[in-house]
Structure formats: C-alpha cells, structure tokens
Amino acid sequence: MEFWTGIETLKAHRGARIGELLKDDKRNACLRLEIGPFLFDASKTALTVNALETLVSMAETVPARRDAMLTGAPINETEGRAVLHTALRGEAPVMVDGQDVMPGVRDTLERMRGFAQDVRSGAFAGQGGRITDVVNIGIGGSDLGPAMATLALAPYHDGPRCHFVSNVDGADWAETAKSLDPGTTLVIVASKTFTTIETMTNAQTARDWMAGAVDDPAAQFAALSSAVEKTSEFGIDPSRVFGFEDWVGGRYSMWGPIGLSLMIAIGPGDFDAFLRGAREMDTHFREAPLDRNMPALLALVGIWHHQVCGLPTRAVLPYDNRLARLPAYLQQLEMESNGKGVTMAGETLPGPAGPVVWGEPGTNGQHAFYQLIHQGRTPVPCEFMVAAEGHEPELDHHQRLLMANCLAQSEALLKGRDLAEAKAKIAGKFDGAELERQAAHRVFEGNRPSTTLVYPKLTPAVLGGIVALYEHRVFVEGVMLGINSFDQWGVELGKELATSLGPLVEGADASGKDASTRALLDRLLGWRG
Numbered sequence: 001m002e003f004w005t006g007i008e009t010l011k012a013h014r015g016a017r018i019g020e021l022l023k024d025d026k027r028n029a030c031l032r033l034e035i036g037p038f039l040f041d042a043s044k045t046a047l048t049v050n051a052l053e054t055l056v057s058m059a060e061t062v063p064a065r066r067d068a069m070l071t072g073a074p075i076n077e078t079e080g081r082a083v084l085h086t087a088l089r090g091e092a093p094v095m096v097d098g099q100d101v102m103p104g105v106r107d108t109l110e111r112m113r114g115f116a117q118d119v120r121s122g123a124f125a126g127q128g129g130r131i132t133d134v135v136n137i138g139i140g141g142s143d144l145g146p147a148m149a150t151l152a153l154a155p156y157h158d159g160p161r162c163h164f165v166s167n168v169d170g171a172d173w174a175e176t177a178k179s180l181d182p183g184t185t186l187v188i189v190a191s192k193t194f195t196t197i198e199t200m201t202n203a204q205t206a207r208d209w210m211a212g213a214v215d216d217p218a219a220q221f222a223a224l225s226s227a228v229e230k231t232s233e234f235g236i237d238p239s240r241v242f243g244f245e246d247w248v249g250g251r252y253s254m255w256g257p258i259g260l261s262l263m264i265a266i267g268p269g270d271f272d273a274f275l276r277g278a279r280e281m282d283t284h285f286r287e288a289p290l291d292r293n294m295p296a297l298l299a300l301v302g303i304w305h306h307q308v309c310g311l312p313t314r315a316v317l318p319y320d321n322r323l324a325r326l327p328a329y330l331q332q333l334e335m336e337s338n339g340k341g342v343t344m345a346g347e348t349l350p351g352p353a354g355p356v357v358w359g360e361p362g363t364n365g366q367h368a369f370y371q372l373i374h375q376g377r378t379p380v381p382c383e384f385m386v387a388a389e390g391h392e393p394e395l396d397h398h399q400r401l402l403m404a405n406c407l408a409q410s411e412a413l414l415k416g417r418d419l420a421e422a423k424a425k426i427a428g429k430f431d432g433a434e435l436e437r438q439a440a441h442r443v444f445e446g447n448r449p450s451t452t453l454v455y456p457k458l459t460p461a462v463l464g465g466i467v468a469l470y471e472h473r474v475f476v477e478g479v480m481l482g483i484n485s486f487d488q489w490g491v492e493l494g495k496e497l498a499t500s501l502g503p504l505v506e507g508a509d510a511s512g513k514d515a516s517t518r519a520l521l522d523r524l525l526g527w528r529g
C-alpha cells in the first residue's frame with residue numbers, strides 16, 4: 001500500500017485501549033520478538049494486529065531496497081554513493097563498481113588491530129614514555145559513536161584512558177588537557193572529510209600544545225579519514241593514517257577506523273565481539289520476514305506513533321547508566337538521517353519524516369522529566385531498555401532495583417490512575433471540593449505507549465547488536481518515507497553562514513545582516529571591548 005494512503009487508513013485504527021489489547025495473547029506474540037540476546041516487546045502500544053498488517057504492507061519496498069544497500073548499490077542517490085557500513089563488520093564479498101571492498105576492509109582492520117596492540121603493549125610509545133592517554137578529536141559521527149561505546153563498555157577497558165574532544169568551544173580542549181601529559185598522550189584526529197572546522201581547530205590546538213613539550217609532535221598523532229591526502233598535509237605519517245571509503249556515512253562509521261579509540265581502550269578481541277554482535281543483527285535483518293524482523297518492527301512502531309498518532313517526539317530511556325550517551329548518539333543517527341523535508345525525488349513530503357529523539361538514563365530521568373511523560377497532555381512514546389545483569393555482582397541489589405523501576409515505569413504509563421483511585425488514595429486527608437481538586441492533580445491518564453528491549457548484560461556483542469538494530473530501524477523508516485537517510489544537506493547553510501560571520505566577529509561591517517543578528521553581534525563585540 002502507498003505510504004501516505006496507508007497512514008490515512010491507519011488513523012481509523014487509533015484509539016484502542018492498550019490494557020484491553022494486552023488480553024489477546026496472539027496479538028501480543030505478534031508484537032514480541034526474541035532474537036539472539038534480545039527480547040523486544042512492543043505489546044504495550046495501541047497497535048492492533050490489523051494495524052500491524054497494514055504497516056507491514058506499507059513496507060513492501062523495504063526488502064529490495066535493503067538488498068540493494070547490502071550489496072553495494074548507490075542508494076545514497078543525492079551523493080551517488082553506496083551505503084556500506086555493514087561491510088565494515090561483514091564477511092561476505094561486496095562489490096562496488098565491479099570490485100570487492102572486503103579485502104580493503106580486512107586490511108584496514110588488521111592495521112588498526114596492529115596499531116591498537118602496539119599502543120596497548122607499549123611497543124608504540126610517546127616521547128615521554130608509554131601512552132597513558134588517548135584523545136579522540138572529532139565531532140558528530142567522528143565522536144558520538146566511539147564516545148558512546150567507550151563509556152558503554154567501560155568494564156572491558158584495559159588499555160590507556162580515552163578522552164573525547166569535540167566542541168570548538170576551547171573549554172572542551174582546555175578541560176581535557178588539564179589531566180594530560182603531552183609526552184604520553186596519543187592524539188587521534190577523526191574526521192571523514194578532514195575539513196570540519198571544529199575538528200581542525202582542535203587538532204591544531206592539540207598540536208601546538210604537544211609542540212610545547214616534545215620534539216616531534218606529529219609523531220604522537222594518528223588520523224582517521226576518507227580524505228587521506230589531507231591527513232598528510234596536516235603532517236601525519238601514513239603509517240598512522242587509517243582510511244575509509246565514501247560509502248561509510250559519518251554517523252554509521254564507528255565500525256571501522258573511527259572506532260580506533262574504542263579498540264585501543266577495550267582491545268581488538270572485544271572490538272571483534274562488538275562487530276560480531278552487529279553482524280548477527282545484520283543477518284537477522286537480511287533474512288527475517290518483515291513481520292518477524294526486529295529492526296522493521298521498531299520502525300513500524302515508530303511510524304505508528306509519529307505519522308499515524310501524530311506524536312512528535314520519542315524518548316530513549318536506557319536503564320543502564322553506561323548507555324548515558326546512547327540518546328545523544330541516536331539523536332544524530334535518527335535525526336540527521338531522517339530529519340528530512342523532501343522525498344528522494346525532491347518533492348515536499350506530505351507529512352513529517354523522523355521525530356524528535358531525546359532521552360536520559362533511568363532512573364535519573366524519573367526524578368527529572370518523567371512528570372511530563374506521565375501527565376503532560378502530549379504523550380511521549382518511551383523506549384525502555386534494561387539488562388538482566390550488571391557488571392557489579394557485589395551490587396546486584398542495585399540491578400534488581402533498576403529492573404523493577406524500568407518495568408514499573410512502563411506499567412505506570414499503561415495503567416495510569418483514574419479519579420476514583422486518586423480520591424481513595426487521599427480520602428483521609430481531604431474532603432469535599434478540596435478532595436476533588438487535590439485528586440485531579442493525582443490522576444494519571446494511562447494508556448500511554450512504550451516498548452521495552454531487554455538483554456542479558458551490556459557486553460561488546462550486545463552493544464553492537466543494539467546499535468545495528470537502531471541503524472536498520474532508521475533505514476526501514478527512511479525507505480518507507482521515500483527519503484534519503486544518508487545525506488545531511490540540512491547542516492550546510494549554518495556552516496556557510498558561520499564562515500561568513502567569521503570576519504564580522506573580528507569587527508568587519510555587519511550591515512548586510514538582519515537587525516537581530518546585528519544587535520546581538522553589536523552587544524557581544526561591545527562586551528569584548
């Protein structure tokens with residue numbers, strides 16, 4: 001069925017009570033999938049079997065497009081590129097322009113392993129001794145993936161400390177550098193294009209800092225980029241340059257060279273397990289029929305909530321503190337991929353594409369923004385995730401509390417509390433009109449949707465699986481919407497204007513700018529004296 005026609009049809013299916021739907025075990029089984037180490041449960045949504053079937057029929061173009069992506073067709077049509085981040089964790093040959101890309105992928109991975117081992121063992125040392133700290137300088141996809149994964153896999157760290165500097169705000173570099181010894185620090189400049197102003201500015205600052213302390217600063221630099229020629233202009237020895245092809249999108253790039261800091265932190269063996277977890281999800285995505293396909297189910301639930309039910313945001317709520325950066329990572333993955341306004345053919349979309357994605361780890365969020373999730377007028381579909389076990393067996397009572405809280409939140413969203421129940425709770429304290437008034441504040445509408453992903457423990461393989469799950473979900477949503485999930489033209493205008501504002505913050509004539517910008521600039525420059 002054509003996508004937007006399907007959306008209109010589905011609007012008639014809204015309004016079911018989730019509690020009632022949950023009495024139907026057959027329907028629940030359609031919305032619950034167990035794959036490898038994951039159980040994904042979407043039964044706490046108002047999706048009916050009929051609605052799900054309609055959504056599946058609207059995804060009929062997905063399998064062919066998926067196969068095109070996985071076999072190296074140039075599906076990023078506005079940039080004329082293949083989309084092959086799956087090859088970075090793959091095994092089978094993949095042809096691009098008549099050539100198998102896998103030997104190159106394997107060679108680079110092997111070089112990364114060798115370098116990571118040398119850094120970890122001390123065979124590669126700084127001018128002041130063994131490397132104690134690694135600083136990854138990058139932004140967006142050259143930062144968020146490795147930063148998120150390095151934190152997530154902290155229990156596996158047995159290499160040097162890893163730091164991530166991304167913001168052009170000098171505070172980011174300055175705060176990080178405070179704890180570093182230039183003689184024992186390795187700086188990794190991570191940039192697909194090697195032109196990003198934030199990264200190049202931070203890289204230059206890092207080099208100046210290093211030059212003040214060691215004879216050969218460039219010897220303690222490595223680079224990760226698909227613009228290999230630019231890395232040598234920066235002075236980085238080719239032996240420490242790890243290149244990748246333009247068929248790897250920035251926000252999909254941590255499986256290859258952009259993951260070097262993670263590999264140094266956890267070691268090549270655990271990095272391999274991370275790739276394996278993602279590869280297993282790729283295999284499932286490639287082979288499972290759409291109605292039993294976990295990434296597809298996530299996508300269909302997303303479309304149900306955003307395009308059909310009109311809910312503008314989606315919250316990602318990991319009850320796993322080491323996944324603290326996952327919401328930020330997913331913001332780029334989902335919003336840069338699917339935050340689009342036109343179809344692949346350049347026609348204005350008749351409705352919204354990707355939703356706003358946000359979130360924080362639980363239980364912290366419960367004591368901050370969950371008030372709105374429970375009682376705000378606009379429901380927020382919540383995506384909970386939790387492990388059965390933590391990495392701290394001696395603190396297992398914490399893990400039990402964490403699981404209980406995660407399950408309690410989805411139950412509270414589902415059940416709510418009606419006025420009669422709210423009154424009964426406080427009947428001893430208030431009466432008459434005051435009882436009515438006080439009780440109204442304690443009503444929870446309920447019937448609010450959530451999904452939950454559970455897994456045994458946050459291991460490298462599980463993390464790989466979670467990220468691949470979300471990557472493929474974004475892909476399915478993008479295909480169904482008919483958009484290009486693999487470009488990001490929307491970031492360009494701001495970059496161009498920042499360049500044009502460069503001279504103006506140095507005091508050049510601002511008369512060409514609008515009145516607001518002129519007033520703000522005037523005040524900022526005035527304060528600088």
Ligand SMILES: O=P(O)(O)OC[C@H]1O[C@](O)(CO)[C@@H](O)[C@@H]1O
Nearest residue numbers: 140141142191192193196250491
């Ligand atoms: O890796 P690069 O080329 O420095 O780009 C960093 C980020 O900037 C963007 O191009 C957006 O400006 C992202 O897509 C990308 O992940």
